[in-house]
């Protein structure tokens with residue numbers, strides 16, 4: 108039986124880990140071919156192998172999504188290899204400037220929290236989070252959109268925002284601001300691309316069990332805070348977020364554009 112994304116081509120930034128990896132595997136299981144774009148070559152190669160094991164084609168393109176040149180090279184390499192781009196997922200992200208998904212540490216939580224308050228924050232740290240989480244999502248989305256427009260094929264763009272687009276907390280302002288930016292970016296792109304039959308939506312997950320939340324989960328106070336906000340009383344899985352991405356990438360959501368959907372266990376009720 109044909110999958111929901113049969114023979115479509117999807118770029119997944121951040122596809123080497125966590126939510127991006129789960130999206131790559133679910134999309135492949137639904138028939139898509141996958142280009143993984145990530146900084147982490149080793150984990151990226153593992154995702155490529157896992158996609159190929161599902162009998163779908165896959166490539167890895169080492170990409171720093173905060174670089175316009177590298178996002179353009181990624182889109183070109185994908186079209187060269189597969190002939191098209193049908194779906195673009197922007198899942199590359201960082202929780203703070205020094206974050207490394209390969210080795211998530213609790214450094215920021217252990218540090219003096221006031222050092223990460225906006226009035227004290229290092230400008231480079233602020234800039235790096237915005238470069239990756241907001242500008243990187245814009246650059247990778249528009250590189251893919253240009254190819255979709257050139258081929259007159261329509262398409263789907265899905266950006267990873269967060270509940271933190273709407274929830275504020277002391278010490279994580281760059282992350283919150285970047286995710287609120289992704290929400291508005293999604294709405295603006297949706298309006299600009301609607302005439303090209305390109306739908307643009309965002310996902311704003313709650314607290315999900317991935318390397319990104321490992322430092323938070325390592326501390327009772329971090330876990331307690333997250334679970335205090337989550338009526339379902341548990342962390343979500345990357346696979347649960349991937350199911351939201353599949354909905355947005357498939358015709359099941361054919362009348363959705365400019366939306367932000369929240370797989371979050373009930374954190375946000377509006």
Ligand SMILES: NC(=O)c1ccc[n+]([C@@H]2O[C@H](COP(=O)([O-])OP(=O)(O)OC[C@H]3O[C@@H](n4cnc5c(N)ncnc54)[C@H](O)[C@@H]3O)[C@@H](O)[C@H]2O)c1
Pocket residue numbers: 120121122123124125126127144145146147170171172173197198199200201202207208239243267268269270311312313314315316317318319320
């Ligand atoms: N885990 C959560 O609870 C949660 C909640 C809400 C939103 N999100 C968002 O979902 C997305 C995925 O997060 P995750 O939890 O899977 O984290 P993760 O750390 O497991 O995966 C992030 C991936 O992005 C890659 N990456 C980081 N910077 C990059 C760059 N400049 N260029 C290319 N790749 C880069 C990393 O190498 C990694 O493979 C992020 O945007 C994150 O902010 C996560």
